[in-house]
Amino acid sequence: MKNYSDLWLGYKKKTHNRDCKNLNKISFTGVDETDAVAVNASEELKTGLKTMLDIEPEIVFGTPGVTGTVSNGSEILDNEEYRISLSDEGIVVEAKSGTGILYGAFDILRTVAVEKDVIEAYGKGIVVRPSNPLRMLNHWDNMNGDIERGYSGESFFFADNKIVINERTRDYARLISSVGINAVVINNVNVKDAASYMITDRYYDKLAELGEIFAGYGIRLFLSLNYASTIEIGGLDSADPLDEKVIAWWRTKMAEVFDRIPTLGGFLVKADSEGRPGPFTYGRTQADGANMLADIVKEYGGIIVWRCFVYNCKQDWRDRKTDRARAGYDNFMPMDGEYHDNVILQIKNGPMDFQIREPVSPLIGGLKKTNQMLEVQIAQEYTGHQIDVCYLIPMFKEILGFKTYCSEKDDSVADIISGKTLNSRYSGIAAVTNTGNDYNWTGNYLAGANLYGFGRLAFDTELTSEQIAEEFVRMTISDDDDVVRDVMSILLPSRAIYEKYTCPLGIGWMVQPATHYGCSVDGYEYDRWGTYHRADHLGIGVDRTDKGTGYALQYNEPNASMYNSPEKCPDELVLFFHHLPYTHRLHSGKTVIQHIYDTHFEGYEEAKGLAGKWDALKGRIDDEIYENVRERFERQLINAHEWCDQVNSYFYRKSGIPDEKSRTIW
């Protein structure tokens, strides 16, 4: 017995395509049997079709002359692209690499798994090209087995400062490649203790082995790097990126690292952030640090992903001039154009830190000559700890669709990270992942929709939240149309509901410090983290306009003017940008205080509604899944109840303004 779920690769009996003759023969064109990835694709197809349809397909590698008819005749340009079409006697999957073939194979398996018709799906031929070059997972796993902000058990990569490789490792690779992930950072961005020794002989053999397994599924292994390695493991007294000794050390080290781990893709670096060392220590720029490393790894095909999460985390709460929201832009914009071409800046979706509602970071679309990667978080750090259901794909869709006005056209976040806007070769999207060694990988079974959905959306940003949710439910929970509808009706509004009870009008951070779960309205108000709501007896919100911190002006026009004006600013962000009286009227017609009361009462009621829908699934779905989510809903309702009552009590006690509807406020 495996001690983990197969999730969406748990191929179940299917009926619809049972008699589809084309599935008997599948030709892989463009690769041969020596391609390990294509061989894995072949194995996956055989297993999946056998289990789902009792079909044992003949898989033909690299057959010359067998080419399907594709009505859309676009050429295959990229290694990760694939074309699927029907031939007289089967299905043809064409690609320039095993990875393209593998993605094609998973496409076929998904079509079967969700009971779509194969002939309909591929009759006219399809050509599929991933939306983003890099589609990455960032694990925050520590080598002792803990996971920072992990809510689904311990690490499956590390235990007791050793790298663990077993059957689950390969199944992890299968799972994430099936949704199109092509890069994985296995260790926490906060590189400390044993993890600093990842780039030493202690771990090379295991990393090489892991990299090989990943490579078999088109995935590149990345490591988080300790910027201060020269000091911590190198015995030097400096990590100055312009110091010749430092550069020489890295040159030797990187030659060794890429020699011993040939499949390595590069590194993720968190520098000068929350206590981590960095180039600022030496009076150098972030570009100096990133470029130094990038220049050295370039000859090995390596890239440096450099996080933009750099801000003053020792702010004085009394200080209303310093604005953490400004920090990313202030720290990284001045060097736009100076970052070398194998550096990618990884930018969190919002300017703060993964709150349930933030504006899009102005750095995205601000930078015009720099490779950019969007960083989102499916680990539910501030979004419910995988206790509360919070399907994040609708939020990611909003972010991707945000118009930055950085150019005449192709100016959305999706355009920028796809590489289209800036014609950049290195770009994409990364998610801080939500996985652990729990049986179901993600703690709450429904949190699996975020893992599944992130991959799918990264691969195809045109997919809708509904499409992704439906695929996930059909592949993991049930094919029954009623069940699919009911589970989707839980997933789809869940983010809006979580926002209602935790984050009114863009005011985040009213959360328990340290754990980041549960309400504490003033928890961060008098602390050093730059995360304030500034509520007093008259009003609430942070003035980030030209009269305040000026953050709103970091956006391109007309976004800057929109955010700068309390009249034009969208309601859901109005307190992020403005300090307003409780009596201020929103676009909705409600006052600020009444909006707070209403959304909190509604949020809790709606959460109860979701829980009720889940209860009604008892007996209609797998008992283990039912019970797993039911137990979490129980905790979610306690949490939502506390949020509702604490936020309402806090603001009633502060403002003295009663609820128009006279509901109980404590």
Add this chain to the structure above:
Amino acid sequence: MKNYSDLWLGYKKKTHNRDCKNLNKISFTGVDETDAVAVNASEELKTGLKTMLDIEPEIVFGTPGVTGTVSNGSEILDNEEYRISLSDEGIVVEAKSGTGILYGAFDILRTVAVEKDVIEAYGKGIVVRPSNPLRMLNHWDNMNGDIERGYSGESFFFADNKIVINERTRDYARLISSVGINAVVINNVNVKDAASYMITDRYYDKLAELGEIFAGYGIRLFLSLNYASTIEIGGLDSADPLDEKVIAWWRTKMAEVFDRIPTLGGFLVKADSEGRPGPFTYGRTQADGANMLADIVKEYGGIIVWRCFVYNCKQDWRDRKTDRARAGYDNFMPMDGEYHDNVILQIKNGPMDFQIREPVSPLIGGLKKTNQMLEVQIAQEYTGHQIDVCYLIPMFKEILGFKTYCSEKDDSVADIISGKTLNSRYSGIAAVTNTGNDYNWTGNYLAGANLYGFGRLAFDTELTSEQIAEEFVRMTISDDDDVVRDVMSILLPSRAIYEKYTCPLGIGWMVQPATHYGCSVDGYEYDRWGTYHRADHLGIGVDRTDKGTGYALQYNEPNASMYNSPEKCPDELVLFFHHLPYTHRLHSGKTVIQHIYDTHFEGYEEAKGLAGKWDALKGRIDDEIYENVRERFERQLINAHEWCDQVNSYFYRKSGIPDEKSRTIW
């Protein structure tokens, strides 16, 4: 080199009594050389007098006929009493036991150490009798070496789940016996993990050895007991105190325990509290639990100290009826008179939990037929973590002097715990101690004054805060009169200053949850601990009157009427008992809000004043001591500054009422 300080036993060169001939011969009357405690007394005298005065006294044991003249001719009644007088050729110390002799010896050494004149001190003879039968330290040391609420290093009793016995163990016994401590609980009241096995063969030998060392200094060893031992180590399925199997198990166990640890004094028990198991689990009373154990240990001379810290720690903050302050009285008063005679109820000084300002627990003076012991805390859990200077003796003096009106006379807390009021044999005072394996034992060197002072005050409740402070400074820091004055001027007001910046008008708990250091006004406001300030935009405080929770009525009259009335209630407790508008005028003439502003600004300023006084000691005292305290003052000022600004900002933002003096409020 020892890795710990001698504190007040660090005998330094002295001058005043250098030529006092009487010190050449010291006679111990009433004991002979077979008494180990008297022998230790003799050794201590020889070492101390040699080092301080270069005198090598002849010590004469049990010389018949040698009796000094004592003008106060009162008889020696108790084992711990002593008489000191001068004979023609020396000094005579008389006692009924070695312990009395030892206390007499330490009296002489203290007289010399503080440069008092020996002839003057003992010329007329003195008879000294300890104020309290039990003078106890409670260590919250865990067997892994951690100390719960410890701020001065790790345990010196335990490491790696083993009992540690070394030179420091003996020196600890010397130190605490020198101030009159006669009982020590070595392990945490929360008995878990390895500590549950303290009453098994695993630890008997070491405990016996430790008990012997303690006994050599008149100290009885006590252990904290796991009430659920029958289940956790006994293999039974119950801990019901009326269950015959449970009683039989304890009977056998206690016979074994007292056989293997002959010096054992008894046990301290925390039951039905904060997750600890207890008799309530089985529908029994606290008396049932305590009596069952007491009856069994009685034949071995053992006593059961039973903590009254029993309350609902899962309260709903919305609930304004339940009042944690009531819990001790509600849970323990109904059985007054039912507790057997070798049970002592250990009652925290206040009804909540060691805040810097609380009323005295109404249980003390409420109970009229029950042995009572007062519990105070010198570990600075809520009083500054031994970072902030907080000399607690003035607070203990207030508590001891509190009139409970439990009888016509002898009704103060001091009277009750001395045994005088109720004519009780078992009573006294315990302190949760502030020691650890830091070099100076207590983290902040000045926190040593609380360890010293607690012992001295427990032994002689008539001593003043000033006398104790002076002794401490002279014995540990300097004999220089200016230094003594300056350090005393830091110690004496320090508690009032700490109260000013943390706890206005009896409102405690505005503290960071979990750590209990630093400000968080709402930190406990929406939590489950029963610790609320109930502040809204109009007012603040908890209504504990007859119209509120009724807590005030738990006191004897006239205290009940005094606390029940906002007009009569002392200012410093008015918000503990009453919810009042910010505009309410206090006896001081100030409004509540202005009092909050004023005390916080003053508290911070006065803390700076203390730090300045300490700075001025540089070069005039030992560098290591200077630096130790200076560094802590640095942190205290940061802390006091935060308390000042956060509390003032919080209440300004909530009330909207400006400071009359227009100082900066953020």
